[in-house]
Amino acid sequence: MSSSTIYHIDVNSAFLSWQSCYDISIDANAVDLRTIPAAIGGSQEMRHGIVLAKSTSAKAYGIQTGEPLVNAYRKCPSLVVKQPDFSVYVEYSNRFIKLLHEHTPIVEQYSIDEAYCDMTGMELLHGNPVQYANRLRKEIKSHLGFTVNIGVSSNKLLAKMASDFTKPDKVHTLFPSEIEEKLWPLPVESLFYVGKSTAAKLKSLGIKTIGALAHSDYNVIKKTFKKHGEVIWNYANGIAPDTLSDMPAPNKGxxxxxxxxxxxxxxxxxxxxxxxxxxxxxxxxxxxxxxxxxxxxxxxxxxxxxxxxxxxxxxxxxxxxxxxxxxxxxxxxxxxxxxxxxxxxxxxxxxxxxxxxxxxxxxxxxxxxxxxxxxxxxxxxxxxxxxxxxxxxxxxxxxxxxxxxxxxxxxxxxxx
Ligand SMILES: [Mg+2]
The missing domain is CATH 3.30.1490.100 (DNA polymerase, Y-family, little finger domain)
Known part of the structure; x- marks a missing residue:
């Protein structure tokens, strides 16, 4: 059976990284937000704003994406907060996608800071796919100024799960042969498509890890969660359809x-x-x-x-x-x-x-x-x-x- 090679490339703290790149591009002496406790956030009124992205050192203070800025300030009073500038992010996103197109003709943009690349059959040209992913990661860093995580696998789901392992600036693999070792020990809520309430329900059934879900009775899961149950049971076993999302593919139409x-x-x-x-x-x-x-x-x-x-x-x-x-x-x-x-x-x-x-x-x-x-x-x-x-x-x-x-x-x- 022929096997595919898929990369999932995810920009690390995209809005914050891109804001830093932009700030430095207009003023070489600007503070690199990635090196200090910093966040992107805010709305009409700062007190109602939420954290959209955060730096690694802000994370060390326990600041989380999606939490109100008021809380974030409480955790770190010296936090530097910048308001989002979406036009800048769209521009950096375009540069990111353009660079990927230089490496493979098949790029599927999944969101502003994530894309899949189909690298199937590229071994003759590029050599070992994992080594090549590392080259791509370094090239993005040196040419565009920001870091990414790359997940490498044989389908989109596993590649996406892999890119979410430790961050930043890393390449991870999650091939079907590695599912037992790398995927199954993870908490069930880290599985793609398992939201908070589904995770709570699974836990009430005694299913705490992805491995436990993979080994659970398919019929019970299907009966409890209907169509969604089928999907997550398959995902836990590394089985995924070609498309991850029902959203229309961004580049078609x-x-x-x-x-x-x-x-x-x-x-x-x-x-x-x-x-x-x-x-x-x-x-x-x-x-x-x-x-x-x-x-x-x-x-x-x-x-x-x-x-x-x-x-x-x-x-x-x-x-x-x-x-x-x-x-x-x-x-x-x-x-x-x-x-x-x-x-x-x-x-x-x-x-x-x-x-x-x-x-x-x-x-x-x-x-x-x-x-x-x-x-x-x-x-x-x-x-x-x-x-x-x-x-x-x-x-x-x-x-x-x-x-x-x-x-x-x-x-x-x-x-x-
Ligand atoms: Mg990202």
Missing amino acids: YGNSLTIHFDVTDADTAKKFLLSLCETVGERIRLDGVYISVVSVTIVDSEFGHRSKQTTLDSTTNVTELIYQTACHLFDAAWNKKPIRQLGVSTSHASEQKYEQYNLFDMDKYEKLSKLNNAIDNIHTKYGKDSIIRACFLDNNMSGKTSLSVEKQRKKIKKQ
Whole structure:
């Protein structure tokens, strides 16, 4: 039987690492956030903000991703906190994916800071896949300035589980022959797709480790957890289908999704993530010169329940703002208030034909927005993603307006 070779590559503390890389790129004397107790977090009001990413030394203080900043400050009063700058992260994410494409034609972006590479059959070209993973890890570090973990295995699930072993800057393998030694001793909640309440229920059945789940009675698990039970029992045994997620693959059609490493429990934060997704989707639509007429939003909650909604627009569009507004309406209709772990926006029915059913006022408005979007794309292409960013990414005000602020103005605002 021919065997596949899959890498799962995961950026270590992505938002914090990327923020450090960016800060150092604009000021060589900037403090490297990775070397001090630091976190990325905050929202409209700092006191309501949560930790989105943290440095290793912040972790040593017991600070956890997803916890309120107030708690984090209590644990470490000298904690340096920076507000997230999603436009910077999207730019670094693009560089990361681009570099992976230089190593294999088959790259599947899973979230802003994670991707799978299919390295099957590359041994003749690259040699031993584990040694090559180490080369790739070092190349990312030296060329892009941040570290990654790489999991190597024969399927996506095992590769993903492997990349989650000790961090940072490591390559781990989890081949089927290593499941017993490396996977089974782990607590059951560390298995992909096992959320908090599932873990609690499993524990009440006496199943504490992945190994115990693997050896449990399949029929009992299936009866207790239904379809989800089948999936996790198979996962515990290292058996996984080709696709890990029901989310539409980001590069097929025009869509993007984002796995969030903490529970999002408020609509404001979720909509900020939606905007960053709509930005990248809109830009790709305009780059290809097409217009879309169907928008859909997918929400995956912390128990891996999926909800999605889609709608057909009255007109075709390539305007980020319209895609975003639609995505927000769909989100409001779909969200059942359960903590969110993954969000996706996808668009379809792309065509090169533009048709509109706007009233005169809207037509004028969207025509202007369309021109503005194109102008911004041109500036991004010419001067980089940082040259113009959205006002809401600057001051966390969800206005959805595009700010024509330039770099200088942005720095000024950041210093305030
Ligand atoms: Mg990561």
